[in-house]
Amino acid sequence: MTLAPRWRKVVRDLAEHPVRCALAVLAMTAGAFGVGTILTSYTILTRELKATYDGTIPASAVLTVEHLDDAALAAVRALPDVAEAESRPAIYARARLANGDARAMTLFVMDGNRIDRIASSDCGGKAIADCLAALRPDEILVERSSMSVAHAAVGDRIVMKTSDGTERSLRIAGTVHAAGLAPGWMDHHVAAFANPRSLQHARGGRLLVVVRGDRLDESHIRVVASDVRALLARRGLNVVDIEIPRPGRHPHADQMATFLFLLGCFGVLALALSAVLVATMIHALLTEQLRQVGVMKALGATTTQIAALYLVQVSLLACAALILGMPLGFAAGRAYTAFAANMLNATVASHAVPAWAIAAQIAAGLLVPLLVAAGPVLHASRISVHDALANDAGRRAFGASAFDRLLARIAWLPRPLMLSLRTAFRRRGRLALTVATLAAGGAVFVTTLDAAAAWRRVLAEEGEARRYDLDVRLAEPRPIAELANALARVPEVAHAEYWTESVARLPRVVKTPVRVRVHGLDDEHALLVRPQVPTSLLALPLLQGRWLRAGDRGVAVVNQSLLARVPPLRLGDPLRLRVDGRDVSLRLVGVVKELAPIPAVYTTEAPPPVATRSIRIVTRAHDVATRRAAARAIERVLPRVTSVQSLADTRQAFADHLVIINTALLLAATLVLLVGTLGLASTMALSVVERTRELGIMGSLGATPNALARDVVLQGVVISALSWCVALAFAVPLTLFVNATTGRMFIGAPLPFVVAPAGALGWLALVLILGALASLQPAWRASQLTIREALAYE
Amino acid sequence: MITLRGVTKQYATPAGAFAALRGVDLDITAGEFVAIVGKSGSGKSTLLNMIGGIDRPSSGSVAVGGTAIESLAPNALATWRGRSVGFVFQFFQLLPTLTVAENVMLPLDFSGALPEKQRRARAAQLLERLGVAEQAAKLPSALSGGQQQRVAIARALANDPPLLLADEPTGNLDSATSADIFHLFRELAFGGRTVVVVTHERDVDTGVSRTVRIVDGSVTR
Ligand SMILES: Nc1ncnc2c1ncn2[C@@H]1O[C@H](COP(=O)(O)OP(=O)(O)OP(=O)(O)O)[C@@H](O)[C@H]1O
Numbered sequence A: 001m002t003l004a005p006r007w008r009k010v011v012r013d014l015a016e017h018p019v020r021c022a023l024a025v026l027a028m029t030a031g032a033f034g035v036g037t038i039l040t041s042y043t044i045l046t047r048e049l050k051a052t053y054d055g056t057i058p059a060s061a062v063l064t065v066e067h068l069d070d071a072a073l074a075a076v077r078a079l080p081d082v083a084e085a086e087s088r089p090a091i092y093a094r095a096r097l098a099n100g101d102a103r104a105m106t107l108f109v110m111d112g113n114r115i116d117r118i119a120s121s122d123c124g125g126k127a128i129a130d131c132l133a134a135l136r137p138d139e140i141l142v143e144r145s146s147m148s149v150a151h152a153a154v155g156d157r158i159v160m161k162t163s164d165g166t167e168r169s170l171r172i173a174g175t176v177h178a179a180g181l182a183p184g185w186m187d188h189h190v191a192a193f194a195n196p197r198s199l200q201h202a203r204g205g206r207l208l209v210v211v212r213g214d215r216l217d218e219s220h221i222r223v224v225a226s227d228v229r230a231l232l233a234r235r236g237l238n239v240v241d242i243e244i245p246r247p248g249r250h251p252h253a254d255q256m257a258t259f260l261f262l263l264g265c266f267g268v269l270a271l272a273l274s275a276v277l278v279a280t281m282i283h284a285l286l287t288e289q290l291r292q293v294g295v296m297k298a299l300g301a302t303t304t305q306i307a308a309l310y311l312v313q314v315s316l317l318a319c320a321a322l323i324l325g326m327p328l329g330f331a332a333g334r335a336y337t338a339f340a341a342n343m344l345n346a347t348v349a350s351h352a353v354p355a356w357a358i359a360a361q362i363a364a365g366l367l368v369p370l371l372v373a374a375g376p377v378l379h380a381s382r383i384s385v386h387d388a389l390a391n392d393a394g395r396r397a398f399g400a401s402a403f404d405r406l407l408a409r410i411a412w413l414p415r416p417l418m419l420s421l422r423t424a425f426r427r428r429g430r431l432a433l434t435v436a437t438l439a440a441g442g443a444v445f446v447t448t449l450d451a452a453a454a455w456r457r458v459l460a461e462e463g464e465a466r467r468y469d470l471d472v473r474l475a476e477p478r479p480i481a482e483l484a485n486a487l488a489r490v491p492e493v494a495h496a497e498y499w500t501e502s503v504a505r506l507p508r509v510v511k512t513p514v515r516v517r518v519h520g521l522d523d524e525h526a527l528l529v530r531p532q533v534p535t536s537l538l539a540l541p542l543l544q545g546r547w548l549r550a551g552d553r554g555v556a557v558v559n560q561s562l563l564a565r566v567p568p569l570r571l572g573d574p575l576r577l578r579v580d581g582r583d584v585s586l587r588l589v590g591v592v593k594e595l596a597p598i599p600a601v602y603t604t605e606a607p608p609p610v611a612t613r614s615i616r617i618v619t620r621a622h623d624v625a626t627r628r629a630a631a632r633a634i635e636r637v638l639p640r641v642t643s644v645q646s647l648a649d650t651r652q653a654f655a656d657h658l659v660i661i662n663t664a665l666l667l668a669a670t671l672v673l674l675v676g677t678l679g680l681a682s683t684m685a686l687s688v689v690e691r692t693r694e695l696g697i698m699g700s701l702g703a704t705p706n707a708l709a710r711d712v713v714l715q716g717v718v719i720s721a722l723s724w725c726v727a728l729a730f731a732v733p734l735t736l737f738v739n740a741t742t743g744r745m746f747i748g749a750p751l752p753f754v755v756a757p758a759g760a761l762g763w764l765a766l767v768l769i770l771g772a773l774a775s776l777q778p779a780w781r782a783s784q785l786t787i788r789e790a791l792a793y794e
Numbered sequence B: 001m002i003t004l005r006g007v008t009k010q011y012a013t014p015a016g017a018f019a020a021l022r023g024v025d026l027d028i029t030a031g032e033f034v035a036i037v038g039k040s041g042s043g044k045s046t047l048l049n050m051i052g053g054i055d056r057p058s059s060g061s062v063a064v065g066g067t068a069i070e071s072l073a074p075n076a077l078a079t080w081r082g083r084s085v086g087f088v089f090q091f092f093q094l095l096p097t098l099t100v101a102e103n104v105m106l107p108l109d110f111s112g113a114l115p116e117k118q119r120r121a122r123a124a125q126l127l128e129r130l131g132v133a134e135q136a137a138k139l140p141s142a143l144s145g146g147q148q149q150r151v152a153i154a155r156a157l158a159n160d161p162p163l164l165l166a167d168e169p170t171g172n173l174d175s176a177t178s179a180d181i182f183h184l185f186r187e188l189a190f191g192g193r194t195v196v197v198v199t200h201e202r203d204v205d206t207g208v209s210r211t212v213r214i215v216d217g218s219v220t221r
């Protein structure tokens, strides 16, 4: 088949400029890749997360009941609005690991698997029902993501120490997957499962209920839950607590949504930048082709024919970009999905991308370049023959504007730098776009580091505010004198304070849907803490008012999280709480800032407590080894310890939660950076093409090839340096945005604005290197030009 | 064949409107070989562009072969130009990425005049006639100036247009080659084609049938 000459021209023009074509294809690829990554991860993650979660038949409500019996369970099941009810006692214990460390452990007793289902993961190929049934006494199954926390393998034993002090050795018979639980490694927590026979110990009931009717209607669920409570109350059973998870929502759905939103923002940014880049590239290409357009028109080509030529050219490039970008986007999207699924303890059953997402990707990959090309193409193909053949078609003469003349006056700079500057500013529109694109990449990069620094600051401030190393909880209050005596025998303990804590119910709460419960507290509750006053262990940053003083009576300091949940309160106002069944009114004297989104009230206690179950401990040294030694000793000497929380570990767990955000940001930065570098490379390549004649003249005047190459590289570096300044300016609003979004998600308040010097300086180094790299090929070309060629260039 | 009546052309310049053509009346009959001469900046190219429909007059009328050019819409003008006018430029203006033969076939491609298969034959025949058949498969950059101009003329003849327009076609060629090119134009005119060439005074004796002299945008006798 022979192609008509004009189509052959299309193909050869592309082949004539392989580097420029490659750059254009890469720019479009970046766009296609961005869209592909987002669509792939978005569609797979939302679908699979929902499927995994729905597949577990999540409980509509979880009621904590004292002594739930079979008859009561049967009665609950008989309620018309209850579809399923199951008893799932949980034992909150300590797991003593082979290496001597202890971890928090929750052992669920599986009296059926119809609600909050678990699936077998590594259980000798057995289905979950058989796997549970086959458990011998003292055998358990461990959630697969907890295995690394337990430092154990299938067949190993761990020692479970319950709050009453009894210890039993349990054998890990296999692993299971509980999709509704957060991954154990994230919370440094071991989740395990047993059957009622394998573990005779099943006191303290948890009742899981699935409602009949609309399972997604929270108010319906609340009604049914209170019906169940009423029924149990009539049978003399006390419901201690009701938890209603957000219906139909994976516990981490919000994190996922915020994260996908951020990823989406950056994907759109990458697409937009790549579109801008494509537009400038095509514009430059057409400017160069104007004379040829004129000739073709003189030969009888119509506007439509010319436009078709160039649009086909763009389509060819776009197709190539799609062929490259789509598989890459899928691969990246899938890799990210796998990563996120691991973070969320979900299983991805199918990596299939829905047809609409593929169609959308193809449409974006083809239409976006064509749309952005349409303007320049129409402009070029409409030009009159006369204008096109005019000598300076499409070129703006240097010196035409006041700015040029200003540049021309900067004569005190070294000659090469001066020339680079003037050249860089010759094409002002393109320069602006190049700088902006590169700066966008830099801004994301700087933002990533700034946000990470903000988190470090937040965690450091938290470390400043809480000056103890270990937070120890006991199963029940013990005399402080006895505790102090016991701790005196632990050499690693330098100082201990005995605080008391209880749970307070907040009055007239603002009606917000109950979210994932945090540390066992519903939104309607607050933690009431009575620290030692004055204390050397707590220095929370004050937002308003003052901290507690010795001699204070009936006053309260609250955290910002509590303030957000009660009707507006000002200093001096009374704060009404219900504590241990009594109504208490405290005068608000201060507001403090705390990392955790748990509402908390700090107050004083008179007379000082004689017994407590909550101890704050400062260790003699603050390294890991000392902390671990202290923790082990404390578990040994104190009676019925339920938890020994190392604050450093808590902060680490928190930092682990942030990995997902940082990865997303880094991914985005890389993508935008890639586009920015491409933009710079193409600008440099174009500039060399445009300056061919000028470079030839310089050569004829005695400039060495090396000097010419150095000039080009210098120009690249000048542009990079310029973009660095702009990037710093862009980074400020972007950092504020990211800090606000992620801060609200994790700590319920925007993060402080922190400038990471490493971000700004690292970016400067990086952008200068990128600038030099991007100009290498054009510089090489410039140095290879022979004077004859350069001067013959049309 | 060509009738210009009261054609003026004004260019807007920073110093105000500048009249490149001032009321030009001109008749050229079919088969004439006309040279347009005048000093640099007198308006020769402007006049030629009016005839070829490359530029539009500010006022007045231009009719070529019975077609009122100023009444054509841009696309109709392009189609008309492709079929009725062959252009030859001073700097040859061959498309650098197309071979010589493909450059010649390009106007056929735009006009869709001949069936696909006959285009190549037509190009070969034209190149043969202009003595550059040997160069058919080469890229323009491999040709000498004279050869390039011959290819450009072959390209201008591709659609067999009744009118051939050339703006200083020999401006970049030595005098021997220039003479050859003019000889070619004369032959084409003998063959019944109308040929209008913008040129320098020294070429006027190369057998043109008429010389039109332009001074400051006006045709003088
Ligand atoms: N686009 C334009 N804008 C303003 N003035 C123009 C423009 N094009 C041509 N002119 C002016 O019109 C006049 C005629 O130009 P034209 O190109 O027709 O001259 P010419 O006779 O072909 O000259 P030469 O022999 O140098 O090619 C000149 O004075 C020129 O400066």
Ligand SMILES: [Mg+2]
Binding pocket: B044, B045, B046, B167
């Ligand atoms: Mg001229």
